[in-house]
Amino acid sequence: MDRVTLKMQNKSLDGLFQELLESEPIFMNKEVLRHSYTPDSLVHRDDQINSLASILVSALRGDTPSNILIYGKTGTGKTAVTRHIGIELERKGESLGTSCKVVYLNCEVIDTQYRLLANLSRQFGEDVPMTGWPTDQVFAKFKDAIDSEKQVIIIILDEIDKLIKKGDDVLYNLSRINTDLEQAKVSMIGVSNDLKFTEFLDPRVKSSLGEEEIIFPPYDADQISDILHERAQIAYKEDALDELVIPLCAAFAAQEHGDARRALDLLRVAGEIAERENKSRVEEQHVKNAQEKIEIDRVVEVVRTLPTQSKLALYSVMILRNNGYRNVTTGEVYNVYRQLCIHVDMDILTQRRVTDLMSELDMLGIVNAVVVSKGRYGRTKEIVLSVPITSTKKVLFEDYRLKPLDGFKPVMTTQLHL
DNA sequence: CCTCCACCGGAACGTGAGGAGT
DNA sequence: ACTCCTCACGTTCCGGTGGAGG
Structure with missing residues (x-):
């Protein structure tokens, strides 16, 4: 008896997988839709590819190509184009017998001077520990490593703006590395999605790095x-x-x-x-x-990564929204916000500060805040929630500090006038 | 046309955490 | 271990303002 039911269960389980397998999948190769995939051909980026290639050909002649800065918003093909050209260049160099090496580094992951140099050194077969050495020693090691033979090295620094925030010493050092090298030649390509990031750069680095600039317009x-x-x-x-x-x-x-x-x-x-x-x-x-x-x-x-104070401010807007206010003013938000703070025993920020928090939420696209004048009734920001309430609320309550607010009803002082 | 509401938002400053230099 | 510096976050102070209502 038992054995029979067991057998039947097995069969139905087996049938389940069978069914799933047989239901014809829509995909043939889903990988090509992921960001990590570098396509063989890039449509609508001919201009950029050409200018990039025409700058980099000198590498194939054994000369140092100009340093390049590439700008463009996310998803405009900067990384794809750069990597693609890098691969082509290496391939061509191989067949011509000139040694060209392209190194790709993403500065979002490798975000300190030390890590960058250590990573570079390792790419050239040097054994550098993750931590511990003085930075200049790693730099020297890197120079030795590449200078052992005649070659042109192109370093692609993706998301270079992330690196700037930690000081631009590396860039300065790298940009003048060629003066210390006998045989090898180094050139850099910086990729950034921030058009203004050079403003924070040391002028010497700026002029050296931005010898050539290529802009990727949106599609x-x-x-x-x-x-x-x-x-x-x-x-x-x-x-x-x-x-x-x-x-x-x-x-x-x-x-x-x-x-x-x-x-x-x-x-x-x-x-x-x-x-x-x-x-x-x-x-x-x-x-x-x-x-x-x-x-x-x-x-x-x-929302999950918002600071607690911002979460409280946001939740205030949501409470007002739930009480029939379609768009709320700063004053109303602040009033509710204060009660929430008291209830969860947190410091109450000033209204000035909360105004700024609301502006930040606006920038993040979580609310929509517009300054409007209501004549006699003053001038204020009108805030409209632009995210779904239920799912957002769920995320907010994942924060243990907001837990006590579940079911809490603040007092609404202002009248709801439509 | 003037008033005056209810807030906006710039400026300067205070504070504590964290990093670099020595 | 020490100072010095920077940076993020907040506060205080305050001049500024679009337009409904008088």
């Missing part, structure tokens, strides 16, 4: 469409996409300052949603759901 909707079409051919099975899917992804991403990365995310997530629903085709609705999901993920992440 428009049509260009994003082309990019998506190209990738979709590899990523998805034939006929798996409704014809409206790609234009819709492109349109959403174009609103987001032409971010191709966002577009690819949309395309991938839409597919994943369709797959989960056991559909064999990605439809318009899946893209809309994907847009929503990505947005919610973003908000959740931002």
